[in-house]
Amino acid sequence: MSLRRRQFMQGAAGATALGAAGLASAQEEPDYGGWFDDVSNFDGTVDKRGQDTVEITVGAQGNNGAFAFDPPAVMVSPGTEVVWRWNGEGGGHNVKSDGDGPLDSGSPVAESGTTYAHTFESEGIFKYVCVPHESLGMKGAVVVRPGGSGGGGSGQPQGPPANPDYGGFFDNVSNFDGTTVDRTGQDTVEISVGAQGNNGAFAFDPPAVRVSPGTEVVWTWTGEGGGHNVVSDGDGPLDSGSPVAESGTTYSYTFEEMGVYQYVCVPHESLGMKGAVVVGGPLEGGSGGDGGGGGRGSIELSGPQWLLSGSVLLAFFSPLLFAAVMRRRYREQPPQMGTDDDLERATGPAPVEEAAETEPAVELSHDEYDPKGTAALVAFYFVLIGLLWAFMYFVEFLGRVSVIG
Numbered sequence: 001m002s003l004r005r006r007q008f009m010q011g012a013a014g015a016t017a018l019g020a021a022g023l024a025s026a027q028e029e030p031d032y033g034g035w036f037d038d039v040s041n042f043d044g045t046v047d048k049r050g051q052d053t054v055e056i057t058v059g060a061q062g063n064n065g066a067f068a069f070d071p072p073a074v075m076v077s078p079g080t081e082v083v084w085r086w087n088g089e090g091g092g093h094n095v096k097s098d099g100d101g102p103l104d105s106g107s108p109v110a111e112s113g114t115t116y117a118h119t120f121e122s123e124g125i126f127k128y129v130c131v132p133h134e135s136l137g138m139k140g141a142v143v144v145r146p147g148g149s150g151g152g153g154s155g156q157p158q159g160p161p162a163n164p165d166y167g168g169f170f171d172n173v174s175n176f177d178g179t180t181v182d183r184t185g186q187d188t189v190e191i192s193v194g195a196q197g198n199n200g201a202f203a204f205d206p207p208a209v210r211v212s213p214g215t216e217v218v219w220t221w222t223g224e225g226g227g228h229n230v231v232s233d234g235d236g237p238l239d240s241g242s243p244v245a246e247s248g249t250t251y252s253y254t255f256e257e258m259g260v261y262q263y264v265c266v267p268h269e270s271l272g273m274k275g276a277v278v279v280g281g282p283l284e285g286g287s288g289g290d291g292g293g294g295g296r297g298s299i300e301l302s303g304p305q306w307l308l309s310g311s312v313l314l315a316f317f318s319p320l321l322f323a324a325v326m327r328r329r330y331r332e333q334p335p336q337m338g339t340d341d342d343l344e345r346a347t348g349p350a351p352v353e354e355a356a357e358t359e360p361a362v363e364l365s366h367d368e369y370d371p372k373g374t375a376a377l378v379a380f381y382f383v384l385i386g387l388l389w390a391f392m393y394f395v396e397f398l399g400r401v402s403v404i405g
Contacts, residue, residue, distance in 0.1 A: 029044065030073075030075075030143050038137040038139075041068045048160075053083060058093050058130070059086055059089040063136045063137035070234070071165065077144070093130045096131050103128045112235070113235070123145060127141045128140050160280055163180075164276070174199070179208070181209045183211050185212055187215065193221045199271070209277055210278040210280075211278070213258055217277055221249040223246060227243030229267070231266050232261065243266070259280070260278050261277045261279065263275050
């Protein structure tokens, strides 16, 4: 293999390695050391960085009953206040650091609406349990990290990630296709109640929608499927009251705070009549697009996405760059021929010392340039780029991989 082709392939391999490094560095899933192995509702760390206050439900469904924290693992920025809110289910619960830690809500409490708060100032991973139900898997963790999806000091408020983690909430919702419909920037957004889905008129349409803070969301009854209502799943602001069947009935709520608000139709919840309103624009550094992460149990891709994009762009343009550079170098100076014997056979006997100063320059014939070989290398490299983009699509839309974060 000639020098120019070896140099080309080495450079191309280097660009590929840089792209792979960009993918690896974009993934920041913390290492919990098996902490969540017996926690049924854990499917990844929910990134809430950039929010002043983050709420965790105590007594959520999980671990064969109301024995879970939701979300079980959350990532916040330093200085964030985390509030644990009891939903009144599963008996008495508490929040207690595993080992020496700052969390201690006291004796177990069962009353709905009870809250316990702690502001995390220092970075780290803070594991905690509900002491009475630790053996059942009622565990959680707060990861405190700066920057990331919280806006990076720009001062611009950011909302939930582009692919919200619904924690399996939409697993039995037939009309949810994994997409969170983007309605940001609109003053009013309408959702149909009693749309077709879940083997009848037992659906909200769209089931998952993203809106801007300050948006009024209006639920409008279609009159089909019997009596429906809109009630928050767990402790939340939505409650339209008793089920209603009359067409044209409306219920509205204006969302001011960023977050993910899940709700159900109580009479038909078991059939899959569920919905979610995501308030706030996607977090900086989150996965692109409007897709929701719900029924797949996927998580958002966190980390420096600019590095990922830059690596891919570098890998994309590097074949053309290397081809141009190597062609120019080939025109300006000849490749080395190898051994002295090879050189002597190619150029004849070495000139005498007196003629050294007038040795003629070697002219390079363009016929020795191998356009077919170079074109084949470029084509092969673009195939690699296609595979890289396919991998990015898989990570972004088809689920979370845990080489990340």
